Amino acid sequence: MVYRFHFCLSRHVLFLVSFNGNRACDRRLKILVDHGYLKRRKILYGIPYLYYLSTNGMRLIHVKTKEENIRIDQIHHDIVLLDSLPLLIGKYQFSLSSMTTERELHIEDGFGVRKHHPDLVFQKDNESYAIEIELNLKTKSRLLKNIEDNYLHYDYQIWVVPLTQIKIQNILKESLEKYDNVEVVLLESFMS
DSSP, X not given: OTGGGSOBOHHXXXXXXXXXXXXXXXXXXXXXXXXXXXXXXXXXXXXXXXXXXXXXXXXXXXXXXXXXXOOHHHHHHHHHHHHHHHHHHHHHTOOGGGEEEXXXXXXXXXXXXXXXXXXXXXXXXXXXXXXXXXXXXXXXXXXXXXXXXXXXXXXXXXXXXXXXXXHHHHHHHHHTTTOTTEEEEEHHHHHO
């Protein structure tokens, strides 16, 4: 699970792996760090330790061994995605096993020009859903291109946007005239 999301905080591991409690989760994480399968680092002030796979951990699960590259500009986005996941699962009634992460979608692409993928994709009742966490405004053309790509590849697309991002919300609402599979969810509705 940690590999699927690049990194996790301990609270995310607790949810993703369904440990009985914080202490059991923390003990397991410590064992994995001590034995060299996970690494743990504090990268940004105010954010707890990030846990990610070491090259030994990657070998253990039989994935390409390459030092994990955690992008500082993506940390907040990825934490919001992981924090929203239990609420998304509750609202849309999907399972972790029916879900594919953006990282896994890029791996499936193989070599070539990197293309846009949603943050998460899941299957439910033979229909595909794309989930996008959009925290920062992109150019209108890029955002519209992503909406169109999702429209062409998925039955539904769910955009999770902060209340403060009025411009993103407006672009998404405009797109409803052309694309009928867009749903906008306010991030704050998950976090309250």
